[in-house]
Amino acid sequence: MKQPITLRERIERYIAACPPAISGQHGHDRTFRVACILVQGFDLSPEDALSFLARYNQRCEPPWTERELEHKLRDADRAEGYKSRGYLLQEETRLVESDLCQKTHNDSPHSSQPSPETPRTPLGESYVVFKHHRR
DSSP, X not given: OOOOEEHHHHHHHHHHHSOOOBTTTXXXXXXXXXXXXXXXXXXXXXXXXXXXXXXXXXXXXXXXXXXXXXXXXXXXXXXXXXXXXXXXXXXXXXXXXXXXXXXXXXXXXXXXXXXXXSOOOOTTOEEOOXXXXXX
16 A cells, blocks of 8 residues: 555645646636636635645746736635535545646636635645546
């Protein structure tokens, strides 16, 4: 059995596998997808997700401002997802190509807001390593 890794390391690996956002090449869509992965897939608050999105932003051309990143995270938190919140936390989850930033955003986030009493996942918890599958 593989050694468990922290959630923080798992998120960092996942974000590192996402292609960078390039202006004129659906850069907004790619960045928004990463924001959705962070707040919906890993069930992070926008505040907790900001440092991860900022790291991703270092590879974007041109980089987004901090205010733009915060806005994308707030929109991602309000957007209606097609999977249940925290879907990347489930032990059975296998990361597939469709999860790696392929889906796009249509610039009209829905208003489904998670309830304030919904607990978020602490970043220090350990999870098993998952391999990426290629189709």
